[in-house]
Amino acid sequence: MSMRGNIMELRTSPHLHGQKTVESIMLNVVWALLPVCAYSVYAFGLSALALIVTCTLVCLLTEHLACKWSGKDTSINDYSAIITGILLALTLPPAFPLWMGAVGAFLSITLGKLLFGGIGFNVFNPALVARAFLQAAFPVAITTWTPACYVGRFSGFAPSTLTFPFTTPRPVTDWVAGLGVDGFSGATPLSLFKFGETPVVTDTMALITGNVAGSAGETSAILILLCGLYLIARKMMEWRIPAAMLGMAVLTSGAFYLYDNVSYPSPVFVLFSGGLMLGAMFMATDMVSSPVAPLGIWIYGALIGFITVIIRLLGGLPEGVMYAILLGNALSPLIDTFTQPRIYGARKKAKAEG
């Protein structure tokens, strides 16, 4: 980097560099996400594939053009835009209209990331910023679910997928009825439990393997868990975040379950349903928007887990992972401030004097 060759360089720390670069970590996250994408395409067919491809391409294009426009070198080579695109698509309903997905992808990069200064400066997880926007902008489309693993999913799109840009998607009710899927009421396990006349508990095995309705990439809990463990094993993900988040979710929902096991779901159901697993493994662990010190990380994860369960059980929405993580992101600088580790060699008394 120095142009001057032999002149001694004086630099500030760090002097030792690890092997990991932003690119290598991001690339590994992409690898880890691919099996989740693959299952999503298997379960929801061409519609999910088109959604994932659209979101990813729009994210890449937006980042590239925005960088060019502001006269910087393009930053699409660090793979972070790909991750944002994939994650956004995985949190959307599989039959989500592609144009809405593209709007979300555009906003995730511009509003969620580049306005704050690009990679490393985003306050919130960009994919979730876009999802929160889409949830508020298109409340109907984002709660339109389609069944998993229906016959004919590889031969055609869901009717709402190819909606003409900026027009209202066609309702999928008739189409779903024509699929001949038994007992599909157009609801995810979470909304079945929350809004059913009597709470319907979906079979745990179906929740774990992912043969249920839901967002494109959130259904198969076991697959997401394995992909997350791969990243943890390669030390590319903070294991404390999912541990704290899932642990706190189980504890909180366990307390509710012990209090009333009819109207509140079991901790196992809470753990494997909805987007909790995907959120814990791939969203809350965003390195930029989570705290740095171990104690702060525990607090951050536990807080998200707790809020998720509170929204699910007591709030008006069936799912609360997204808002919980966004709130956790917002609080993470504050958590960082309160949990600063002791500086090496410093004593508590010295702090008071200084």
Add this chain to the structure above:
Amino acid sequence: MSVQHENMEIFLKGLWKDNPVFVMLLGMCPVLAVTNSLMNGIAMGLASTFVLFSSSTLISILKNIIPKQVRIATYIVIIATFVTVVDYLIQAISLDLYKALGAFIQLIVVNCIILGRAEAFASKNSVSKSMLDALGMGVGFTIALCCLGGTRELLGSGSLLGFSILGESYEPWAIMILPPGGFFVLGAWLLLFAALKERKAKGEVA
């Protein structure tokens, strides 16, 4: 500088260089709260312009007999008088509009643009200049409210002034009518204004 040119400058600075919303970021409360449709934006803008114009004129006339120590209180009394006029006026013209704007009509009293112009301009300048300044600021405020209201109504309902623009099949962006949409649209307009200003500044330097 000729007198005419100077007067023009006083009027135009409210529209562009010192636009109360896009440049000075004043009066954010009505800007964000009532701009969920173009009609509300226009009505709010006109009401504020009327109050601004009348109170600036009166304050400028009375500037030499208002004691310095109680000037703010006096300004508020004058402004409140005109706000009451506007309040009853809108109620008489359209009850629907009155309900849509709600408490924000009465809250024009505390709109900092009006008090700001009274303190910064009308109390120091001649009556005719104060009138021009108030008119410029009022029009600038109205334009800003129309920009926000128009964008939000177009995206949020696909219509302008209640007439469908984008057709039957347009999917409305519900968020644009909700409060967060106000912040997003304001941010986008500020971005646009800042970008235009920067470009203009670069052009002047080069």
